[in-house]
Amino acid sequence: MLEARALSKGYATGLWRSSVTPVFSDVSLHLVPGKTLGLVGPSGCGKSTLARVLLRLIPPDQGSLWFDGREITHLSGKSLLFFRRRVQFLSQHPHTFFNPAYTMRHSLLEALRLLGDMQGDTSDSPTFRRQNPPLEPLLEHMKLRPTLLARYPHQLSGGELQRLALCRALLPQPQVLILDEATSMLDVSVQAQILHLLKDLQVQRQLAYLFISHDHEVVRWMSDEVLSMSSTGNASSVVLR
Numbered sequence: 001m002l003e004a005r006a007l008s009k010g011y012a013t014g015l016w017r018s019s020v021t022p023v024f025s026d027v028s029l030h031l032v033p034g035k036t037l038g039l040v041g042p043s044g045c046g047k048s049t050l051a052r053v054l055l056r057l058i059p060p061d062q063g064s065l066w067f068d069g070r071e072i073t074h075l076s077g078k079s080l081l082f083f084r085r086r087v088q089f090l091s092q093h094p095h096t097f098f099n100p101a102y103t104m105r106h107s108l109l110e111a112l113r114l115l116g117d118m119q120g121d122t123s124d125s126p127t128f129r130r131q132n133p134p135l136e137p138l139l140e141h142m143k144l145r146p147t148l149l150a151r152y153p154h155q156l157s158g159g160e161l162q163r164l165a166l167c168r169a170l171l172p173q174p175q176v177l178i179l180d181e182a183t184s185m186l187d188v189s190v191q192a193q194i195l196h197l198l199k200d201l202q203v204q205r206q207l208a209y210l211f212i213s214h215d216h217e218v219v220r221w222m223s224d225e226v227l228s229m230s231s232t233g234n235a236s237s238v239v240l241r
């Protein structure tokens with residue numbers, strides 16, 4: 001589904017941004033429906049950078065990206081919207097997905113609207129609401145009270161906010177989720193609940209996951225295969241089962 005071929009990435013550094021510090025090179029991977037690829041490696045080896053490249057937030061220096069057999073390395077603007085809907089992201093900072101001045105309902109609908117027709121209605125218009133599924137069933141599925149939709153981000157716990165960030169990611173019906181330390185800031189019991197939820201969702205929706213974590217135990221539990229990045233920016237793959 002989402003395939004990376006021989007990706008390399010470095011960042012421009014130095015006073016005049018004239019030199020490039022390589023982060024990783026020649027990394028290939030393939031995310032497939034219903035399966036999880038774990039990604040591990042020491043701090044600073046480039047896991048989040050790889051996630052950003054896969055999400056097409058920053059361009060690779062070399063290599064190519066493919067989605068459903070179509071090359072997307074150089075697509076931009078509206079021609080990339082289908083990809084933005086199909087590949088979603090969850091990080092360890094769920095508050096960054098929500099505007100502190102918006103209620104959760106407003107934020108969720110706004111996110112959906114931006115991934116649709118950018119010229120369309122505002123997310124609180126009656127037309128927009130009629131055309132989109134109600135949010136309450138999704139929240140109930142995430143074991144969240146629908147009354148949370150009326151709250152602002154600062155009025156929610158870390159676990160509730162992360163579940164709402166997951167709702168936000170699921171609303172456009174994605175096929176791929178990139179999870180960058182998505183449960184690391186949660187306490188152990190909430191982390192376990194969200195990991196089980198992710199596993200259930202994967203089975204129900206045949207989602208492909210890239211699961212990035214420092215916690216090797218958790219990665220082993222979540223993943224079908226693990227890609228291990230080294231501090232020199234190389235990657236090797238291990239099949240777990």
Ligand SMILES: Nc1ncnc2c1ncn2[C@@H]1O[C@H](COP(=O)(O)OP(=O)(O)OP(=O)(O)O)[C@@H](O)[C@H]1O
Pocket residue numbers: 011012023041042043044045046047048049050
């Ligand atoms: N925008 C940037 N400009 C320059 N260098 C950057 C930028 N973003 C990250 N880096 C550097 O690239 C390297 C890889 O960073 P990255 O965040 O991808 O690593 P990571 O493996 O995700 O680390 P961690 O596990 O600690 O989150 C680091 O040395 C970091 O300082």
